[in-house]
Amino acid sequence: MMLSVFGLSIPISATELLLASFVFCLVFWVVKAWQPRVPKGLKSPPGPWGWPLLGHVLTLGKNPHLVLARLSQRYGDVLQIRIGSTPVLVLSGLDTIRQALVRQGDDFKGRPDLYSFTLISEGQSMTFSPDSGPVWATRRRLAQNALKSFSIASDPASSSSCYLEDHVNKEAEYLIGKFQELMAKVGHFDPYRYVVVSVANVICAMCFGRRYDHDDQELLSLVNLSNEFGDGTASGNPVDFFPILRYLPNPALDLFKDVNEKFSIFMHKMVKEHYKTFEKGHIRDITDSLIEHCQDKRLDENANIQLSDEKIVNVVSDLFGAGFDTVTTAISWCLMYLVTSPNVQEKIQKELDTVIGRERQPRLSDRLQLPYMEAFILEMFRHTSFVPFTIPHSTTKDTSLSGFYIPKERCVFVNQWQINHDQKLWGDPSEFRPERFLTPDGTINKALSEKAGTGLHPGLARTLFLSRRGWGLVPKRSREQRECPDSGT
Template sequence: MVSDFGLPTFISATELLLASAVFCLVFWVAGASKPRVPKGLKRLPGPWGWPLLGHVLTLGKNPHVALARLSRRYGDVFQIRLGSTPVVVLSGLDTIKQALVRQGDDFKGRPDLYSFSFVTKGQSMIFGSDSGPVWAARRRLAQNALNSFSVASDPASSSSCYLEEHVSQEAENLISKFQELMAAVGHFDPYRYVVMSVANVICAMCFGRRYDHDDQELLSLVNLNDEFGKVAASGSPADFFLILRYLPNPALDTFKDLNERFYSFTQERVKEHCRSFEKGHIRDITDSLIKHYRVDRLDENANVQVSDEKTVGIVLDLFGAGFDTVTTAISWSLMYLVTKPRIQRKIQEELDAVVGRARRPRFSDRPQLPYLEAVIMETFRHTSFLPFTIPHR
């Protein structure tokens, strides 16, 4: 039946049900898109986002660039949404220092993201969501192991500690390689040689051994870390869109596989150390951790037992933490020194006056090398090793 104007005077039950469903869906999307603000607090500024998607499309392929642009418009503290998950973005030195330094205990936790559960089989200190007594005990263990390695020394060596010995040896090899490459015709990219040297120092710290640069195990480890960095840098949409965890996801499968291979590599090294461990002969960080749970047994403060599995997790965290950051720091330093020959000359003059050419610099020379230290600190201040930090909770 229609009216004089040609409009229907009634609708069927199916049409009414469909219209109601659409209305409810739109209402739910609108509600889900609107972040809930606790009573008494103001809503954070931020751009408008798409229903369900949030600001995923806004961030694009270079999220750090997009977020920097948004911070210029909305300030050092603003909010976006990834899917329906609200994310607070901090930028600016004072703001970040306030959150991560002055209020570090309030922001030390990690979000419980789906992809984080695959890192070190969910046992990672860096990516794990737990920040309670167990986490604190493991963190102290890692710090103590690093400190022990930094002060322990080989009586037969002129170096002040094992760490200095490994760094000096690797620096000698890296310089020799650079001299060989510079004697040839053409140009070269120093990054690939720097990353191999950094990997060698970290292997020496964690596992007590150095590899030749053409060793296949070291090459596979460097390539594995490079793959991990590329996959991790692209992010995981499955962290924010539940349905993607159940659909075919090649990127997520690759991420799982890389973590499994890293874990297997580290687990095998820890097993080797367990078999050859000697109580009075601590060779590296892994030995220091094994000593803790075999000899010292319990952490006196948190009363937390450390197992083989947790040892693998701690070693893997220490191994991964220094890989990219140290390589990037050295690469920035080389780039600045190549483009600033005047500074390069001043550093060399200071080194010649204090150290001379007969030996390499040592940690003990640091107080007499103020200009070199100032250049290093200024490089750290002026450069950026990562586009943003791992998310905090």
């Protein structure tokens, strides 16, 4: 028997033809078996064809948020891609994402069981753990209560309204003084290296009651660990979707493991020191607050669950790491926009002078009287979208969205860059214009601010607060310094 392919005649026996047909049918059957059965009345999410084994990795490239935003224009706000052999649901569009994360929040509140997540906080991170059951909820609630209660507690020896405000004021005052010193000496500098150390100091003060000198080696080691962690996650973790890479030489994975191990050692050391010096009724920081909760054995009202002492390290790690990189990046972007937009800087200066004056530091309670500064920070988050995706979600059960069937444990990417640059929502998304968040009477447009905040992950709430507080000291600058010199600042 002769088989004709592209004009070529290839001899083939009946047995070989039968075997080839059998293999084809077997592969087809396996592929069909892998695909979930779609209930009647629903459809499978659309998406482009991908490469065998690789999926859409090559298509996504270095800017996957841009590629997926373009694909959403073709396939809609609910589309599906594959990374390796793993199907991934990609959500875009404000209404679609609100439907998934708010109205159907319980269906999409899970985390995918990714290998890299097991390396963070010894696999017990509240942020990255695939567990979303009662134990997870109890730990999360305890962490939120500890953070909230300590943040609003007043320090009798300070004029600030709470410990957090006091820590940020001290660090921001030092930071601005350092900037002025550097400008007087050399006329230009890279602010990031100073901002990241100040941010680390605020978080250390909140979590461990300790403020470091800026050249302290332990503090600088923490900053380096944070930078290495960011470098290790910036391009994603291929091992999450290509398991074979775990067993091959992988310098990036080795670095990621090493960073997390060193970070864990530091956390264990700090918590152990707190246990040794803990005094009931004398709460120095968030770690003390968590220890007190554990020693009081406060049980969960619904699930009868308590937090073991061993889990405190993981909770503190989450609280410590949540704002480290995002706060630094947000403040750095604020600096960039203030430098490159002197008209915006002047409006912020004028508002601060009018509302607060130059005789005192800003207070938390001033926030509602500073709508332009609020609009500036909201626009910074929207325009930069420096965290283009949320931490991946996962479905907790079989569900549907916009008429599409979504099976349980489906990995979900939320493209918040697409929301923040949707021309239908913003009109001119590429323009940096804080005024878009203000109503005609000069107050914050709450409806629009909610649109910008739909996709922000939890760490950014603290980023927003610290950025706002840090820049409250801008009035101390003289009016002659508003314009940025032509240096490389």
